[in-house]
Amino acid sequence: MDAITRDLREPVPWTLLYADDVLLVSEDKDELEREVRAWCDLLERFGLRLNVEKTEYLTDVTESTPSRYGIELPRTSVFKYLGPAVAPDGKLMVEVNSRVSAACSKWRLLTGVLSDRKIPERLKSKIYRAIVRPAMYGAERWPATKETESRRSVMETKMLRWRAGATRLDRIRNDAICQKFGVAVRRRSAWKGRQHPLDRP
Structure with missing residues (x-):
C-alpha cells in the first residue's frame, strides 16, 4: 500500500x-x-x-x-482513527467520554476480582494499573481544563472509593483515598515528565 x-x-x-x-x-x-x-x-x-x-x-x-x-x-458524528475519537467541532470531550467509558467497561469486568477479600490489596493495585488505567491512555496529555479534569477525576475517584469500601458517610477525603493507592502521585509524576523532558539529568 x-x-x-x-x-x-x-x-x-x-x-x-x-x-x-x-x-x-x-x-x-x-x-x-x-x-x-x-x-x-x-x-x-x-x-x-x-x-x-x-x-x-x-x-x-x-x-x-x-x-x-x-x-x-x-x-x-464521531470518527475514530487508531484509538482517539474526533468530533466535528474538534472538541476534546468526545475523546474524554470515550476513554472514560472504556475504563468503566474494564472496571466492571474486574469488580469480582477487585472485591475479593482473599486477593491482597497490592495485587489489586497492580491489576488496576495494568488493565483499567491503560484504557485512559493519553489522559495526561489532555488540556488541563476544568471539564476534562472533572470528568476523569470523578470516574477514577468513584472506582477507588468503591475499592476502598468508603462511602460519603465515612467522611474520607478523595485525595486521601487516591494517595492510599498511589494514584495521585503517579499522575503528577507522569505529567511532569511529559512537560519537562529536557530537565532530566
Missing part, C-alpha cells in the same frame, strides 16, 4: 495510512471528492477497490453528501 500510493499521498495530517485503511483530510468538499476519485482510480489499476460499506465521512458543515460508485457515503 505504501509503495503504490507514494506519489498520491499528501503529508500528514492530510493523508494517514494504517495497514489497508486510509484517512483523507480536506478543507474543501470538492477537493476531497477529487482526492477520493484519484485514490479509487489508482487502487483499481492494481486490482484493489475502495470498500464503500466501510467508508464514512465527518464534517462540521451541512452540505450535500459525497458519493462513490453511485452510493452515498454515510456521515458519522
